[in-house]
Every structure is written in C-alpha cells, then in structure tokens.
Amino acid sequence: MRPRTPRVVDGPAVGGWAPWLFLAPLLVFAFVFFLLPLGFSVWLSFTRWNPLGAPSWVGLRQFEYLLTRDDTFWRTVVNTFVFAFGFVAIGVPLALLLAFAFSRARGKAIWRQIYYLPQLTNIVAIAYLWQFVLDDRDGLINRALGAIGLRGPDWLTDPTMAMVSVVLVMIWYDAGKNMLIFSAALDGVDRAIYDAATLDGAGAWRTLRSVTLPIIRPAFTFVTITSFITGMGFFSLILAMTGGGPRGATEVTALYTYRMAFEDLRMGRASAGALILFAIIGALSLLQFRALRERSR
C-alpha cells in the first residue's frame, strides 16, 4: 500500500473567507482610524477650510505659502530640530547610562520604577510642576541660588534658556521609558560572554565598547529612532509649559500646526504643515535607520 502523503495547498486557499473575517476588525479599525483620517488630512491640505464653512480647493497654495512665504513656519522647523536633537543627543546616552548604573545596583527594580514614574504622570501636571521649579523670580531653583547669593538663569523668559528648559524636562520625562528598554536589552546579554571577555583580559571599557554595545545595538537603534520621532512631533509639554514662548523661541512645528488648526481655524494650512512635518520625520527616520543598520553590519 502506498503511503499517504499530505496534500500541500496554498495557505490562504485553505481558509477561504475565514482569515479575512478574523482580520476584519483590525482592517476596519485601521481604515477608520488611520487611513481615512490620513486621506482626509491629505485632501484637506489642498483646500482652504475653516470648519464653520465648506472647504474650497486651492491646489498647492497652502504648501507654497508655508514653504516660500511663512518665516514663522521655518523658524518652528528649526526649533523642532533643536528640540529633537537635544532630546536624542542627551536623552538617549543618559537613559543608557542609567540602565548601566541600575543593572548592577541593589534594588534595581525600585530604581527603575522611580525613574519610570514621570511616564505615569499627566504631562500638564509635569509642565506646571516644572514651571514652579523653574520660574525666574519665584522658582525653587532660582530661590535656592539666590539664598547663596547667585543669580540663576532666566529659565523661562530667556529664549535660549527656555529651549534648554523644555529639552531638559522632556529628557526627565522620557528617560525612564528608554532606560527600561536598555535595561531589558542589558539583562538579555549572556553572562558567559562577559566571562569570556574577562578571561581574554578585556577591561570594563573594552567590554562595554566591544561586547555590550554591539549586542544591544538593536535596542539602541530602536530607542534612537523612536526618541527622534517623538521629539519631532511632541508639543503638549511645550504648550503647557511655555506656550511656545518666549517670543516663539520654543514654538515647534507640531505646536504651530495645532494652533493653526484649532485657534486660527486654518485646517487646510495646518494639514499641509503637518504633512510637511510628516515627510521630514519619515525621510530622516529612514536615513537614520539605514545609517544605524549599516554600522551594525
């Protein structure tokens, strides 16, 4: 008797309509909450629309205005880069450092929880808390400096210091989250590799550079790219903490487009601004991803 061989068929044909039925909730969700709003936003960017009335088609005029005539838009783009780069350049190494420090510390779970706490706090509450700490005249820091005869910086009223302040608060807010990702990556490194490196005479610095960092590179890539994307699109902290001031010094593009849409009622122009920001973030994230992947090879 010839042994029976299992019939091989293409996967989707087996299920017929069943996989689509199970996927349907997800597909409907994605269509309604991602594709539809994105498509609507793209369409809006070619219109002039104040939501009290009907949209009117203006072609590329909103893009033309933002890219060629709106100096404020370009100033906000520069502010966005300063904020995002500051956040990534200081925030990512700091989170890595914290993860290293706590990976060998006693009670590391408690330390990790403490550093993660800001993530559980409402961002508006965080903004008000830091306003209280950083207020130029009555803030805790400047009062403390004043008590020892020092004049503290104008944290919130000097344009440069205001940007420094929002970047530092953003780092404080986000450090715990990135630290957890790095901690998980560090915990995943096989101890035997460290033992082997020690046997080969590698010191602490050499082990970090040649063993630990290459192994946790995927986590590093992930944290860097997601932090960059977060930094480029984040504005709620700035809205609550400085309102984009002083004199527009902390007004980032996401905040500018938010105001354009909901305060100035210029939905078309705001959509165009949001799409330009989306394109910038997409292109830079792609470049960043490729650069980090190249280096890991």
Place this chain on the structure above:
Amino acid sequence: MLHQRMAALACGLALGTPVAAIAQDGPLTVAMHYTQEQAAPLLACLDAYEADGVTAEYQQISYRDYLQTVLTGRLGGQSPDIYNVYSIWAAQMVDNGVLDAPPVAVSKLVSETYSAGTVDAVTIDGTVWGVPTEVSAYMLVSNMALLREAGYDAPPATWEELREIARTVTARNEQGRIETAGFAFADSSSGAGFVHPFYALLYSEGARPYSDDFSEANLDGPEAEAALERMAELVGDGITDLSVDAYDFPAGGIGMMIMANWLESEIRAGFGDSFEEDVVVSPIPAGADWRTLQYAFFMGVDSNSDRKEAAWDLVRHLNAPREDGPSCMGEMLSGLGALTANTADNAAMGEPDAFTAPYLAALEEGRAVSQPNVMQAAEIEGMMAQTFERVLAGDAEAGPALESLDGEVEDILFEFY
C-alpha cells in the same frame, strides 16, 4: 428611554436627518462657559422656564474649548440652540452663517438698553447679532499700600507720573531681580496681556487699529508707535520685565497694572480686609481724552436651531429685567462680580462697589471702545502679542516692528475684505 433616544439619534444620523429635528420636543440648550456653580442664578431661571411647552437646559463648555466644541458640535449636527459668544469670534461665525440674525424686537432691545460701545461689540456690518451679556473693560488698578509706602497718596494722573511712581515703588533683590514691581503686564496665553493695554493706549491716542471697512491695518502709524513705546519704556525704565505677571497682583508685590474688572474677586481674596483701602481703580492716565478697551460676550442663536423663534424668546426672557430686580443674566453676572452694560440691570442693582464704579463709568461715558470684530481676530492678536513682546524685551524697535506687523496683518485682511 436613553436607549430610545440613542436609537433615534443613530437612525437620524443614518438617514441624514439633522439631530436638531429629532430633538424638537426636547428642551432648548443654552451653552455657556460658566460653571454650574457660577451660573446658579441662571440655572434657576432655566429650570423654571416654560413657554408654550418649551423648556430649557444648561450646557457648560469650558472657555478654552468653546469654539472647538461649537465647531465639532455643528459638524456632528449637535449644536446648542443658544450660544454665549466672545465678540472676537463673532465675525467668523457670522461670515459662515453660524448665527441667526435676531428679530427686530431683539435688535431694538439691544440698541435701547445697552451702552453704545457695547452695542458695537455685538454689531457686524451694521447688524446686531445677539444680546450682550458679560462685558469687560480695562482700567488702571493700583496697590495703594505700595504707593503710599513710596510716598504717593493717589494713583497717577499722567503717564509721566505713572512712570515716576512705578520707579519709586520698584525694588530689586541682591541678584538684581525685581522683588516689587512698579507696573506689570499680564502673561496670558492669548496675548491679551499685551494686546488689550495696547488697544487702550491706541484708542487714547485717537486712532483705531483698522480702517472702518477692515481692508487696511493702522498699525504702522505714529499713534500705534506712541502706544507701543509707552509700554516699552516701562520695561526700559526697569520698573517691570517679562518675568513679572500682573496676575500675581493679588499677592501684593505689584504696584500698578492695566487690568479688566473680572479679576476683582481674586484681588479681593488676595487683599482680604484691606481690599477696600488698598486697591484703587482709576482711569488709564493717557491724557484728557483717554479711552479704554471693552470686550463683550453675547447670547446668539444657532442658525441650525429648528426653534429659532422660541430660542430668541428665551434669550429675551433671560436678559429682560424682572419686576423684583435685575434680569436672570444680570443677577448671575452681579454675583460673579462681572459687568453688564444693560442699563436697566445696572439701575436695578443699585450703587456698584468702589472697585466696579470706575469701570461702569467708563462704559456709560463712552470711554470704553469695543475690541474690533475683525475676521481672524485671535490669529491677528496672537501675531500682535509676539511683536509687542519682542519690542518690550528689547529685541526690536517699535517703528520697524509695527511696520512689519502691519504688512502681516494686511495679508490676512486681504483674504477676507
């Protein structure tokens, strides 16, 4: 019952039927930014209201979200019947057909019962669009305890006197930071803390920010430059800076500010028993022809309401004086310490307190000029505030900054006029 209403709503949406039509038998909705507690006298009137089977209910929408809520409500076909609109939103709402033009009787009531400047605040292109409710005006508010300590028994009568008194009042700590400020501007997210005093000074110079038809801005003229320079020299004199906030006046560390009347309750709470003695309101010392700014909220009816006539009847009912005292709205505003420009209400409420009296006098004497009802007012005033802040901080000169601002504002005006 709830399920039935939900089902009716869903069916109505599915069939494209306006929800207002479904709610035809429901109560009329009055949407305002006051909390239930603040609006208690008005709520009592709404609860008691019943006219030809029509009743009324209150909907609270926070001030910051008011316009957005109106927008999304209309998009979803769920707009209230009656709004309480900030006058600077009105031009856009009228331009887009959101508001219903009131019946002649309501327009007549407004023209006859309210002071002229307040009627202007609710008038767009010659048409009155609602009944004024809360009115705010700006005056000079002085902390007399600080002024007396500095050797002055009365608030300043001239701008030079204001500078002199403020200089004397100002005290700095060892690090050079202002501890007691002679004067302060308010740090408000809308920019009103700079823009509203600027309007008051500009009006006092005899100018207006726009041409009558709003096709041109008058921000590059000598009057605007003089007004802004007056503000900038206060910072230049070292008697205030941008870290000092007029909203801290109730704490007692600020000598003077140009402020609206609605801060009274907070100032009163801050000063406690010494309020009557230590807080004095006086005219903005900008010459014999001084003027100030007023802005108003007004009750208007949504053009989508299926019971516009009944809604206007309710608006009239809420704002008409009652036999035993002021109107429902007047009673509520009086309880809040807010102003009304309803002359019948003001007469019914008797003598105002010493803090409120100068504000009321400014309204009644025609000193208070309304905030311009221009399209994109919030956007324009945001731009003005940023420019003024740059000049006050010493980052720009008043003349060139105003010239540039004038061009930017005219770009916006060109879109609409």
